[in-house]
Amino acid sequence: MFELRLMCPEDRVESLSDALDALDALSVSVEDADAQTDAEQALFGEPGMPPPKEGWQRSRVIALFADETLATEAAQLLQAQDFFDGCQVLGIAAVADQDWVRLTQSQFAPVEITPEFWIVPTWHEPPEQAKQVIRLDPGLAFGTGTHPTTRMCLRWIAHHPAQTRVLDYGCGSGILAIGAAKFGAKDVVAVDIDDAAVQSTRLNAEANGVHLQAGLPEMAVGAHDLVLANILATPLKVLAPLLCAHVQPGGKLVLAGILERQEDELKAAYAPYCKLSVADREDGWILMTAAL
Known part of the structure; x- marks a missing residue:
């Protein structure tokens, strides 16, 4: 060439x-x-x-x-x-x-979420210390575990496993929904505006042996123990009333895709519905959570 x-x-x-x-x-x-x-x-x-x-x-x-x-x-x-x-x-x-497939694969190694929880491409063996693994290859939909916002969300899920009914709003590859299912959630709904993301989520869930429902946003109905949204600051602000309405009393809201400088903007947008606080930080990004 x-x-x-x-x-x-x-x-x-x-x-x-x-x-x-x-x-x-x-x-x-x-x-x-x-x-x-x-x-x-x-x-x-x-x-x-x-x-x-x-x-x-x-x-x-x-x-x-x-x-x-x-x-x-x-x-x-x-x-x-x-x-x-x-x-x-x-x-x-x-x-x-060059062997472009091998070269591309070499750029994606297993990603540590916690010492015992890893995201592992299918061409790698899981690390010996991994007790919980999500198998996920890089693809078209956002969310392979390499971005700080995804890692922070997954860390939160790993440290708060007692969530029964979970909504992943803007699911991308489905990685957060799959993580929630891996850590014990029984009723998991994953929604996205992109049909390709919905299909990717279904395929990734099947590959990981977990059951969830994936579809367009109208599938998100009712209240949940946990609502996850790893999107970006602008849509998160617009979606504030909708996302909070999906959290049942005593439930948790977890938001990511937020830069550190956007903290006050998000707090102001969600103030009528809940009190957001920063739960994690990594590489200039923050994870914000609230209990409703």
Whole structure:
């Protein structure tokens, strides 16, 4: 395979990527050309907010082609287009053949939640000290156990196992719902607005030998001992009355996806319904909980 590397301004990323797809590129990726410098830009979005930009002020576009001829022809054709103005070809280089599956798998090791509770990809053996294991491979849906917010939620679940009826709102891969079931919850409901997440949750639950109900948000009915929501601050604020309404008297609310600087915002949003407090912190993120 050969790699064609290009530089372009932010407003040309989409046109250039579409053109590379039409020129039979095997893959197209976009990077911040100023990464690891003072000019580096963070691109991210939250539900309810404008979507993130297509690229950076100086975007590096990398396209893979099956052979050098295709990469060279693509570079020549692109340079002849009007939209290529302001862009440049950085070069064409051979890409060493690798076992991409093995290389990808090597990047995902078992994740420790507690010394006895681990998230383990299917290609790894569980650590000897693991007494409780969730088998989960990286996939399309959010939540593989590697992010601090997921780890904090799972740690909380491991330390508070006496929850019978649990709602995981915004379930992603279903990892929190599966964790709750592993730690004794008998009635677990997992909901998400994304059909792919719902399907992922069902498959992951089956692979882990646990029973739960997964579906769209309208499946969330009634009150629960524990309501989990690992989303982001903006939707958590909007969902405050709904989530609190699903917690039965004496039940617990556990929220994640919150940056440390957003603590006061969340406390204010939930103040009419409950008193949130910070239960855990990791890498700039916080876990907030409340008893209703």
